[in-house]
Amino acid sequence: MSSNLIYPSTLLLTSLLAIGFVFFIRASTKERIETQEWLIAQPITELAPRLKQYFQQRGYRLDAVSADGTEVTFQGQVAASPLVAALLFALAVASTTAIALVLTVLFPKGGILAFSLIGLAPIAPWFYWRGAQRLETVRVWLQPHEIGSQLTLEGHRDELITFEDRVLRPEAEVRGIHCRDS
Template identity: 80%
Template sequence: MSSDLIYPSTLLLTSLLAIGFVFFIRASTKERIETKEWLIAQPISELAPRLKQYFQQRGYRLHTVNTDGSEVTFQGNVAASPFLAAFLFGLAVCGATAIALVLTVLLPDRGILAFGLLGLTPLAPWFYWRGAQRLETVKLSLQPHAIGTQVTLEGHPDELITFEDTMLGVR
């Protein structure tokens, strides 16, 4: 490879890093929904109050109940993660520094101005913090079954995992 192409190719790769970082921040604020089913060996009459108490302890409030009571919707505010905000800030600083270093080498006369990109790094955690705090909905469906109750839960994957761990002791 010619030495004339080293710096432009490094700039290209670093720019791709920056683009990937922007998409990483956008993905961190997206709402992901999954549905999972379990068969619990308890009748609905015993299980329903337990589930209501569980979701209320997790910070959800009862939002809607359908006419026969088999489908319930809970809503709660999701807080942003301080760790993820700090992590995104660190990634933004590393990415902006990398781009600034490459621009300094490519443009020796004005490349030092590229370090001004570091002034944009607080936007990464701010954007995440603004987008991650949202109202989250969990839909719970209870259907009678021959050996108990079929529970269908629709919500964020982390909430499904926590439900499984806490209520079912599966993991």
Template identity: 35%
Template sequence: MTSTFLLTILLMIGLFFFIRGSIKDRTEIVTIACQDNQDNILSYLRDYFQTRSYKVISIEPETNKVSLEGLVSPSVFLTVFLSLLAGSGLFCFALVLSMLFSTETYLFIWLVIFSPLAGFFYWKGARKVEKVVFRLDENNQSTDTLITIQAHRDELIQLQTNFPFNYSVKE
């Protein structure tokens, strides 16, 4: 019985860190070598990010650097999913506590009412302003244009799947 309680405690700790990690910042930097000219790439990136609700906040022509900001909305699906996950975890924890303390009443089952707090935590933390910064540089070794983009990981994946130019990712 004690081992079941300890395993349940470990699972609850894991659930806590999983819920906390749902709002973690996942900003990455990617460098892409593209075989098109800078004007075409710049206009494509500007239009692409504007269609994704990003607004230009600064342009530095001397360094070819553009900064954009956009409000990221939380996912309704993930809010419900985290609440259900927390509910099932708290339900299991309540069952283990009621077996451990041998109570005939279902006093511990009331812990489940705290499960919407996980969705509330995600909903408040995931609504934030995301920044996208990209810079265009000429590659000295070839005719390629180097594009360095700093953005959220999901935004970079979406951009790479929709990017119409021939490119290669540089490490």
């Protein structure tokens, strides 16, 4: 490769890094709503109060119940993570510093001004913090099934994973629980 192409190609790769970082920040606030179904060897009369208690302990409040009582909606305020905000700030400082270094090499006379890009780093955690704090909804459907109950949850992917880990996995050996993604 010609030595004339080293700096422009480095600038191109660093610019791609910056573009990827912008998409990473946007993805950190994206809602990832999923639906999962489980067959649980427990009657609805026992399962429903446990579900209500679990979601209230997680900071959700009962929002709505369908007329037939098979669909229940919980809502809760999701807080932003200070750890994620700090990580995004560190990544923003690193990526703007990398771009500034490349610009300084490419434009030696005025390139030092490129380090002012680092002043943009606080925008990343601010954008995350503003977008991550939101009202989150979890919908629960309970239907009778021949082995007990069919439970369907619709909510954020992380909430479904937490529910499965904290509620269903400890009982999987005791009761028959079968999972099916929708």
